[in-house]
Amino acid sequence: MTMYAALLRGINVGGAKKLPMAELRQLMIGLGHGGVRTHLQSGQAVFASDHGDEESLAAELADAIGERFGFSVDVIVRDHAYLRAVAEACPFPAAELEARQLHVTYFSAPVDAARFAEIDRETYLPEEFRLGERELYLYVPDGLGRSRLAEHLSKRRLTKDLIATTRNWNTVVKLVELTAE
The missing domain is CATH 3.30.70.1280 (SP0830-like domains)
Structure with a gap:
């Protein structure tokens, strides 16, 4: 199983x-x-x-x-x-951050970087995102609720034809633990 x-x-x-x-x-x-x-x-x-x-x-x-x-x-x-690989591949220093500062958006299918190419990343600094294959890592120092980048990333045109759902780092880690049992 x-x-x-x-x-x-x-x-x-x-x-x-x-x-x-x-x-x-x-x-x-x-x-x-x-x-x-x-x-x-x-x-x-x-x-x-x-x-x-x-x-x-x-x-x-x-x-x-x-x-x-x-x-x-x-x-x-x-x-x-997959869940373990996502946690292990985190491009941000997860151990040094608060869980509210780091999130993963899981997508229902692989995402192409071209989908997000129009985003002027400099505009949102110090907030950052990095793409994986079927996931997006999001670093938001002031938390998700105050993030302009998270708001922009959630626009429907960026996730068109995909299911996208975001979890904070504590949940990402907990799901790895729970599925390991």
Whole structure:
């Protein structure tokens, strides 16, 4: 069995798309997944599965949530090896930063640097971002809520045709730990 993390976008935020974690766990168990655990209330679940791949597992979970809760949720599923590789490849000094200063945006598919080429990076300094294959690392010294760069990066035209969901560094590390078990 492979351990995975499911990253749900935009649930339990500001009173919208309420999805109780206990009900999410039961739903996932009903889909035949083992070792189901949730982390926080903002849409992370880890589980073991021996069927499907990341895309089919994400689609299956998104469909099941829609049927059970009556609203659509974007879902990205990633396995432990990927999550660990993302944490290990961080281009910023994670051990020296506060978790609120470092984030990873996970994308549903590989991203091309050309998508972000129009951004004048100098304008946003000391905030910075670096692209991986299916992820974007974001350094925001004053936190995400005050970040002009994060606001710019979240514009729909930059993420067109992709699911994108962002997690702070504590969550990135925790998902690696939880999927290692």
